[in-house]
Amino acid sequence: DGSELSEIENYVRVNKARPSDLFGAAKGKNVILISLESTQSFVIDNRVYGQEITPFLNDFIRESYYFDNFYHQTGQGKTSDAEFLIDNSLYPLGRGAVFFTHAGNEYRALPEILNEKGYFTAALHANNKSFWNRDIMYETLGYQRFYHMDDYEVTEENSVGWGLKDIPFFEQSIGHLKSMPQPFYAKLITLTNHHPFELDESDRLIEPYQSASKTLNQYFLTVRYEDEALKVFIEKLKEEGLYDNSVIIMYGDHYGISPNHNEAMGEYLGKEITPFENAQLQRVPLIIHIPGHKGKVISTVGGQIDLKPTILHLLGIETDDDIGFGQDLFSPERREFAVFRDGSVVTKDYLWTAGTCYDKESGEETEERYCAPFRERGAEELKYSDRIIYGDLLRFYAKDEKD
Numbered sequence: 111d112g113s114e115l116s117e118i119e120n121y122v123r124v125n126k127a128r129p130s131d132l133f134g135a136a137k138g139k140n141v142i143l144i145s146l147e148s149t150q151s152f153v154i155d156n157r158v159y160g161q162e163i164t165p166f167l168n169d170f171i172r173e174s175y176y177f178d179n180f181y182h183q184t185g186q187g188k189t190s191d192a193e194f195l196i197d198n199s200l201y202p203l204g205r206g207a208v209f210f211t212h213a214g215n216e217y218r219a220l221p222e223i224l225n226e227k228g229y230f231t232a233a234l235h236a237n238n239k240s241f242w243n244r245d246i247m248y249e250t251l252g253y254q255r256f257y258h259m260d261d262y263e264v265t266e267e268n269s270v271g272w273g274l275k276d277i278p279f280f281e282q283s284i285g286h287l288k289s290m291p292q293p294f295y296a297k298l299i300t301l302t303n304h305h306p307f308e309l310d311e312s313d314r315l316i317e318p319y320q321s322a323s324k325t326l327n328q329y330f331l332t333v334r335y336e337d338e339a340l341k342v343f344i345e346k347l348k349e350e351g352l353y354d355n356s357v358i359i360m361y362g363d364h365y366g367i368s369p370n371h372n373e374a375m376g377e378y379l380g381k382e383i384t385p386f387e388n389a390q391l392q393r394v395p396l397i398i399h400i401p402g403h404k405g406k407v408i409s410t411v412g413g414q415i416d417l418k419p420t421i422l423h424l425l426g427i428e429t430d431d432d433i434g435f436g437q438d439l440f441s442p443e444r445r446e447f448a449v450f451r452d453g454s455v456v457t458k459d460y461l462w463t464a465g466t467c468y469d470k471e472s473g474e475e476t477e478e479r480y481c482a483p484f485r486e487r488g489a490e491e492l493k494y495s496d497r498i499i500y501g502d503l504l505r506f507y508a509k510d511e512k513d
């Protein structure tokens with residue numbers, strides 16, 4: 111039966127944060143969600159030999175809500191874990207990719223909810239449709255249409271590394287967006303800024319960084335290219351009249367530079383990459399652009415788990431009955447909290463990682479007791495979320511709803 115769910119339901123209910131006064135601020139608008147491959151926050155407003163790495167985004171965040179303490183929470187399922195977090199406000203699994211292992215579960219995902227509210231729902235990604243089991247999982251999550259490799263013109267000339275380059279991807283995606291009934295919820299997944307960060311010479315827009323890590327050197331070049339692709343996309347959205355009636359949300363899916371490159375990274379950032387700094391490097395950009403709203407930097411600690419209620423509230427949709435672990439990032443009563451899939455926990459003042467409690471302000475080690483309550487809370491949430499997935503518990507919830 112579903113009795114196992116009631117304990118979790120209680121936890122979730124107590125954990126709810128009421129919406130902010132932005133509730134309904136984007137009501138009825140299209141939602142354009144963009145997954146920025148391997149994009150970490152340290153590139154934002156940063157430079158390589160004086161050259162901006164993300165000149166377009168640096169401007170765009172000044173007319174958007176920009177969250178600078180937003181963490182990825184992915185595990186082995188990488189991009190697909192980020193997608194799972196955002197659509198469900200559930201954590202991905204500690205091992206394997208939930209897109210593969212639990213694609214047959216019952217969920218109550220964002221596309222399904224929005225579809226019921228009259229939205230057309232689509233995912234756009236120019237890779238093979240079965241990569242990460244997306245073709246199966248997208249149906250489970252309620253995507254009505256998946257524009258995949260076969261829906262794009264992919265040639266040798268317009269591809270690099272993993273496939274279609276981001277600029278032609280966005281250019282061709284405009285045609286798909288134009289053909290959709292509105293309002294739509296469309297998720298676009300970029301690809302060029304993917305390890306090993308290959309790029310054609312002709313797409314190089316800045317002079318390369320020189321360090322012993324070829325990976326880091328290349329990374330700056332592909333991030334710069336991705337930034338250019340976003341600029342092209344936003345210009346096209348404006349030309350097509352889609353910009354003013356859409357809320358645009360961009361997020362980094364997970365890290366691109368692993369701790370194997372700590373030495374070069376430390377050189378670049380001008381500090382030693384301690385476990386504390388490594389955890390802080392798990393910040394990924396979150397940018398929310400709402401037409402007519404002024405730019406604002408929001409430094410509240412949050413993570414990908416928080417996007418589902420944030421998006422629903424912006425669209426004026428209540429989440430009281432939703433089973434999920436996130437909180438609206440705009441809520442005045444939200445807790446400042448993010449748990450990583452490895453159990454590391456970040457709050458406003460403390461960071462727990464690699465068995466050590468750190469004071470956030472100084473980055474110095476501090477007494478474990480300061481971190482203990484958050485660490486326990488993080489462990490509890492991961493456990494509850496795992497239980498939902500392993501037990502397919504939302505099928506009981508779905509049944510309740512229909513009774």
Ligand code: GP9
Nearest residue numbers: 187188189190237241304
């Ligand atoms: C593949 C793309 C990249 O389709 O999403 O996957 P990743 O390796 O980052 O999970």
Ligand code: MN
Nearest residue numbers: 148188189363
């Ligand atoms: Mn990825």
